[in-house]
Amino acid sequence: LSGPKNYLGQFEEIVLLATLQLGEHAYGAKIRQKVEEATKRSISIGAVYATLDRLERKGFISSRQGEATPERGGRAKRYFKVEGAGETALKETQAARSKLAAGLNLGWELMGGVS
């Protein structure tokens, strides 16, 4: 097996996809809202940051300090960006899932289009 560390946990995958979707507007609050919308579950900001920190340590995402606004009490935003390694990890995880599901009659389609 090559590069098992590239596989993502389910929540990591969701957070990574939400970060990709938001593009340059990806910061904690927006990522949390996006994940909550997609999963229809209440998600804590702490869980999102713990995952983002883990993904950053793995080199899948990077972060930068953004602007502070009055409604944030003068605290700066932390923007996140998915790096090449993160995109590769997403592709590998989804490919593995597709491979496992191939031939099973699940009655629904897995996310496809991953090469």
Next chain:
Amino acid sequence: VKPKPFTDDEVRAWKERLRKQPGGREGASTTQVQCLSMVKFRDSSNREWYVDYDSFMHYVAEGLIPADAISEVLPNTALKILGGWSSVSLPSSQMPNRSTPPSLAEKALLLTLSKEEREGIIGDLAEEYSDIRSRHGKEFADLWYWRQVIASTAPVMFMLIRRWLVALLEEWFRRHV
């Protein structure tokens, strides 16, 4: 609400009120009460704010907003008392109102989060709290904030309690076994 300029009569009335209120100085000269401009600006979320010019410059100096965020200047819409006691007096509906989250919950976050995590997490929660409060009211927003704080700090709290229990058990074994 777009602030309207104070009329001369209103300025006179305000000066009288300001002189007579606690902390005001009876008989202060009229030059100690100044008419200032308010400025209109949009923050990064495209929200519109009206603040007095001094507060705007304070935000700029603190790096909270860029100086070019200003879109309109409204002369004579604020009053300020100068001297040993000073305050800007505006009708409350015109004051920018940053709703602050429950302070105890914010303190719990400060205690449990690392220095690196604080800026982002507390800022994000404050931003969402402000939005939720304006849509659903204070009680709902407070409850939402507490839920976020408990869910976010529970793993840290659990770890601290576990460490404390282990230390307690170790101490007990050292003494009794």
